[in-house]
Amino acid sequence: PHVHWSDQQPLAIEGTFPEKLNAWLTLVQRGEVINAYRVFLGLWHEVVGDEARRTKLLAHLVFAGLIDVQDRVLHNRSYTTGHKSYRARATVQLARMVGWEHAGSVLYAGVPDMAVGPRWHSTYEMACLVVQNILGGKDQDFLGNDGALTPVESLALLEALLSGEEPGYIDLIVALLRSGKGLRQIIDTIQLGSAQLILETGDPNSYSMPQHSYEYCNNVRWFFDSFEHPHRLKLLFVAAAFVNRSAHHQMHTPDNGPIKIESPRGAETMSSHELLQRLDDALMGLRAFEAVNWTAAYLQAGHDRAALVETLATGAAKTGNDPHNQELGICLLEDYAHSTARDRDRLLLACAKHTAGHRKYGDHLEAYRRFSEAFAVRA
Secondary structure, three states: OOOOOOOOOOOOOOOOHHHHHHHHHHHHHHOOHHHHHHHHHHHHHHHOOOHHHHHHHHHHHHHHHHOOEOOOOOOOOOOOEOHHHHHHHHHHHHHHHHOHHHOHHHHHHHOHHHHOOOOOOHHHHHHHHHHHHOOOOOHHHHOOOOEOOOHHHHHHHHHHHHHOOOOHHHHHHHHHHHOOEOHHHHHHHHHHHHHHHHHOOOOHHHOHHHHHHHHHHHHHHHHHHHOOOOOHHHHHHHHHHHHHHHHHHHHOOOOOOOOOOOOOOOHHHOOHHHHHHHHHHHHHOOOHHHHHHHHHHHHHHOOOHHHHHHHHHHHHHHOOOOHHHHHHHHHHHHHHHHOOOOOOHHHHHHHHHHHHHOOOOOOOOHHHHHHHHHHOOOO
């Protein structure tokens, strides 16, 4: 392995704390990897024992990842398709787990990446201009919104995301905000759109954009729940743009499209345990559409949701050997637990579809078998 960026010493800079945060983000946007990392370390040493300022610094770290999303996906490689925000979140959560005073190695693993190229901030610029020109620069006025979307509003936004073009979804989100709809309620609906793309994916190699857009939306929801960043509203427009581009990508990629979901024959006579066994068998057998149908049958029967969630979570953990893919099933379940969307069951269906359907490498159960042998778990 080759070390591209060596660890650094902290660099203290002048200014108020908000000015220092802005200076760090400017270095990130300019791609000054070493200087940005040194300034962050200087800020970290300044605030590590101050919970309020430490939280603001960590929020800005994740925010830097969330605003870096490439502006096209069709006929383009997957560079900044949300990866930086995933790493920033992991940096925060791992640092918290090991203890703030012992997080130096965790910061080294995650912070420099925020400034590494390529960098795309054009989608976030769009969000800034929408807020400035259409909402009068008053995004602070809408941060306290908590209204739920009506079924009609939810359907309209989903249609705009999945089959429309700009500025359709932009105008709808602006209208929702002006009518008092909450940021969490809006992102929960955007998540449904991304989950629908997962459901409509055909070929195992075609899951990339739906799964990346979903994990991005998952991170935005986590960000809303974890921090009170002053510019968090703008991320709604970035998330919507990402899902809309993913829909455009899938529309112009072969073997994707609407699917028919129906309970397998005889499912109505089965017990909850039997249904979950059939689901697990479909997940392990990589029969994606069948897994969706068994999930639908279980939901239609009205059985205990907790047992279904446990089966899906275990399946996601067992199936595959690329954690960046396997974690998608867990992201969908995490959001299902707190989603405000009326049709949140779609997240469970998408979880089953993705776990069984996404691209695997080699023996998809090898990692689980190794784990089972090491910890004496019955496979």
